[in-house]
Amino acid sequence: MNNFIFQNTTKLIFGKGSIASLTTEVPLDSKVLLTFGGGSVQKNGVYNQVIEALKDHHTIEFWGIEPNPTIETLRAAIALAKQESCDFVLAVGGGSVVDGSKLIAAGALFDGDAWDLVRKPSLYKSALPMAAVITLPATGSEMNRGAVISNKATKEKFSFFSNYPVFSVLDPETTFSLPPYQVACGLADTFVHVIEQYLTTTGQSPLMDRWAEGILQTIIEVAPKIKENQHDYESMATFMLSATMGLNGFIALGVSQDWATHMIGHELTALNGITHGHSLTIVLPGTMWILRGEKGDKILQYGKRVWGIEHSDREVAIRMIIDRTEEFFRSLGLKTRLHENGVGQETIDEIKKRFTERNLHLGENRSVDAHVAGEILDAVK
Amino acid sequence: MNNFIFQNTTKLIFGKGSIASLTTEVPLDSKVLLTFGGGSVQKNGVYNQVIEALKDHHTIEFWGIEPNPTIETLRAAIALAKQESCDFVLAVGGGSVVDGSKLIAAGALFDGDAWDLVRKPSLYKSALPMAAVITLPATGSEMNRGAVISNKATKEKFSFFSNYPVFSVLDPETTFSLPPYQVACGLADTFVHVIEQYLTTTGQSPLMDRWAEGILQTIIEVAPKIKENQHDYESMATFMLSATMGLNGFIALGVSQDWATHMIGHELTALNGITHGHSLTIVLPGTMWILRGEKGDKILQYGKRVWGIEHSDREVAIRMIIDRTEEFFRSLGLKTRLHENGVGQETIDEIKKRFTERNLHLGENRSVDAHVAGEILDAVK
Numbered sequence: 185m186n187n188f189i190f191q192n193t194t195k196l197i198f199g200k201g202s203i204a205s206l207t208t209e210v211p212l213d214s215k216v217l218l219t220f221g222g223g224s225v226q227k228n229g230v231y232n233q234v235i236e237a238l239k240d241h242h243t244i245e246f247w248g249i250e251p252n253p254t255i256e257t258l259r260a261a262i263a264l265a266k267q268e269s270c271d272f273v274l275a276v277g278g279g280s281v282v283d284g285s286k287l288i289a290a291g292a293l294f295d296g297d298a299w300d301l302v303r304k305p306s307l308y309k310s311a312l313p314m315a316a317v318i319t320l321p322a323t324g325s326e327m328n329r330g331a332v333i334s335n336k337a338t339k340e341k342f343s344f345f346s347n348y349p350v351f352s353v354l355d356p357e358t359t360f361s362l363p364p365y366q367v368a369c370g371l372a373d374t375f376v377h378v379i380e381q382y383l384t385t386t387g388q389s390p391l392m393d394r395w396a397e398g399i400l401q402t403i404i405e406v407a408p409k410i411k412e413n414q415h416d417y418e419s420m421a422t423f424m425l426s427a428t429m430g431l432n433g434f435i436a437l438g439v440s441q442d443w444a445t446h447m448i449g450h451e452l453t454a455l456n457g458i459t460h461g462h463s464l465t466i467v468l469p470g471t472m473w474i475l476r477g478e479k480g481d482k483i484l485q486y487g488k489r490v491w492g493i494e495h496s497d498r499e500v501a502i503r504m505i506i507d508r509t510e511e512f513f514r515s516l517g518l519k520t521r522l523h524e525n526g527v528g529q530e531t532i533d534e535i536k537k538r539f540t541e542r543n544l545h546l547g548e549n550r551s552v553d554a555h556v557a558g559e560i561l562d563a564v565k
Numbered sequence: 566m567n568n569f570i571f572q573n574t575t576k577l578i579f580g581k582g583s584i585a586s587l588t589t590e591v592p593l594d595s596k597v598l599l600t601f602g603g604g605s606v607q608k609n610g611v612y613n614q615v616i617e618a619l620k621d622h623h624t625i626e627f628w629g630i631e632p633n634p635t636i637e638t639l640r641a642a643i644a645l646a647k648q649e650s651c652d653f654v655l656a657v658g659g660g661s662v663v664d665g666s667k668l669i670a671a672g673a674l675f676d677g678d679a680w681d682l683v684r685k686p687s688l689y690k691s692a693l694p695m696a697a698v699i700t701l702p703a704t705g706s707e708m709n710r711g712a713v714i715s716n717k718a719t720k721e722k723f724s725f726f727s728n729y730p731v732f733s734v735l736d737p738e739t740t741f742s743l744p745p746y747q748v749a750c751g752l753a754d755t756f757v758h759v760i761e762q763y764l765t766t767t768g769q770s771p772l773m774d775r776w777a778e779g780i781l782q783t784i785i786e787v788a789p790k791i792k793e794n795q796h797d798y799e800s801m802a803t804f805m806l807s808a809t810m811g812l813n814g815f816i817a818l819g820v821s822q823d824w825a826t827h828m829i830g831h832e833l834t835a836l837n838g839i840t841h842g843h844s845l846t847i848v849l850p851g852t853m854w855i856l857r858g859e860k861g862d863k864i865l866q867y868g869k870r871v872w873g874i875e876h877s878d879r880e881v882a883i884r885m886i887i888d889r890t891e892e893f894f895r896s897l898g899l900k901t902r903l904h905e906n907g908v909g910q911e912t913i914d915e916i917k918k919r920f921t922e923r924n925l926h927l928g929e930n931r932s933v934d935a936h937v938a939g940e941i942l943d944a945v946k
Binding site for chain 1: 569570577580582775807
């Protein structure tokens with residue numbers, strides 16, 4: 185087990201009716217910037233619940249944070265936060281709204297262009313207190329320090345790290361009306377978040393292995409129930425809890441992490457607009473196959489414990505396990521090949537070019553450079 | 566899934582060499598009350614490491630917090646903290662030292678007798694910041710708000726809830742020299758902590774079930790390795806992490822909890838001096854058997870997933886699962902019957918009397934009253 189330091193201060197407020205807790209959780213004397221996406225929260229009643237809970241608070245609204253939040257949009261939100269002297273940011277929406285709001289909270293206290301905060305982590309000093317009402321289980325952003333910010337002009341997508349949300353409100357009922365495609369992508373995103381923290385070196389932590397496998401088993405178990413009935417409270421609650429637990433650090437104690445699949449997936453999103461969770465279901469099978477040399481033992485453990493797959497021939501077993509994983513993604517209604525999403529050779533070439541320019545060496549063993557990233561994408565053409 | 570609110574603010578600092586981090590983690594301008602047990606930390610080098618790390622800090626030492634810390638001892642520590650105007654408490658030792666230090670930290674700011682804080686939770690308002698260097702994995706006290714305090718005069722033992730430790734330092738190397746009996750009791754304590762949060766209602770949270778089962782599987786897997794070689798860093802690190810994760814709230818999100826076994830076990834400790842973890846290995850088989858009506862479905866899930874036990878006859882299956890659990894406890898070198906620890910009918914009668922006087926109704930269904938507690942103890946005579 186590796187040495188580690190862990191602290192996650194976010195207060196989770198979970199369950200039906202929990203949006204009402206905003207009344208007491210948001211400091212009454214604060215000037216709150218409420219941040220939203222495209223308007224789905226107006227249709228599903230979440231907006232009304234938030235406004236009702238905060239009726240005695242001073243609030244300013246910012247609308248229009250898009251999926252894969254762009255620096256272009258967030259600059260406008262930061263300008264508003266500064267102009268109105270907001271001192272609290274409450275994100276209401278999915279992971280993109282929460283991610284974007286992390287940069288808004290930091291940008292509001294930064295004397296410069298917020299894109300510099302994204303590109304130069306050392307510039308980040310502090311942020312306004314920020315909290316979330318999450319309506320789309322997927323990114324885990326409601327209980328971690330991370331965000332992913334896109335640049336429309338340069339077609340780039342980078343990670344940004346800020347503070348933990350002060351609190352996050354998770355009411356599973358807010359997910360009932362989500363588009364099924366978003367739910368599928370959220371399930372895939374959660375699954376691959378766990379894989380990135382699990383499918384690495386064997387034997388680092390038997391407990392973290394069990395917990396990672398536990399989330400994977402839970403997602404596999406709950407996915408068909410959700411497909412059948414997205415209004416099943418227990419299933420949606422289980423999905424929502426799994427998404428949060430999948431990326432809040434709880435399964436990462438003392439173990440290596442990968443994230444190569446995510447980094448390659450981010451490029452597919454930046455260049456071709458593929459939904460984040462969907463980009464992962466394409467890249468992961470390639471990552472598993474190309475890196476089977478270094479990841480083989482863990483792939484076999486994953487296959488045996490999560491899928492019950494065993495085979496005397498190591499290569500055959502690994503292929504069966506990858507196929508079974510793809511089959512699961514396809515059962516969600518998602519694709520697992522680049523050509524199925526209209527991605528061609530020019531994107532692969534551009535990603536290789538970018539990885540070369542940035543001199544990237546990704547993965548738990550730093551073995552995923554431009555060449556290997558190309559091999560991974562070639563494997564899932 | 567039940568609605569829940571969760572927040573655990575403790576910073577975990579885990580791994581070999583981590584005691585050195587005290588230098589920066591303990592505020593330099595604080596006056597630190599260092600609290601210790603009986604002196605084992607002087608033999609295993611932990612004391613020297615702590616003193617070296619804090620050589621530029623202002624420290625006062627209090628020695629002699631015993632297993633099952635007594636209010637009699639803690640009153641003396643509180644008096645010292647007040648007299649010296651300490652403003653930080655650092656516990657160095659096992660769960661008893663950490664538990665006791667939680668009451669010391671609260672008592673230092675309380676204008677009255679600290680036993681009143683234990684008996685009347687509403688009197689608790691605040692506590693000094695408190696942190697821990699934990700040397701015995703077992704109670705999970707290093708990352709939760711709980712403590713258990715004994716009263717020597719009245720032979721009573723009660724829970725007390727305070728703040729989360731600011732931070733806790735866990736260096737697995739500090740456990741190498743623990744007496745094997747303490748390690749066995751720690752393994753049992755961790756196991757039963759998980760059981761108390763798991764062996765309740767079925768279907769509340771598939772994810773929490775998996776995580777609880779994951780800790781149980783890990784403890785079962787690591788116990789024989791520890792018995793063979795207590796200097797195996799990886800095994801002791803796994804045990805240490807499991808003990809903390811077993812009682813820090815991570816496996817209790819949205820699910821019912823039991824704790825009847827602990828409450829009965831506390832009485833065995835208070836009346837007969839049985840080591841806490843050992844009291845649980847005796848009571849748990851009784852709890853499982855007597856409450857098989859309400860816990861049966863979960864016992865069957867536990868048996869199947871953790872032990873691979875299945876049988877077409879429900880009662881037979883339950884008996885096999887309980888027997889297998891006892892067998893595990895006995896493999897640790899612990900007993901599972903009252904008479905093996907010299908406990909007779911008079912103790913059972915006294916416990917029934919106390920439960921009647923306190924009008925207790927314990928367990929996730931509040932079904933464990935004095936009568937049922939008596940049945941549980943009768944079942945493990």
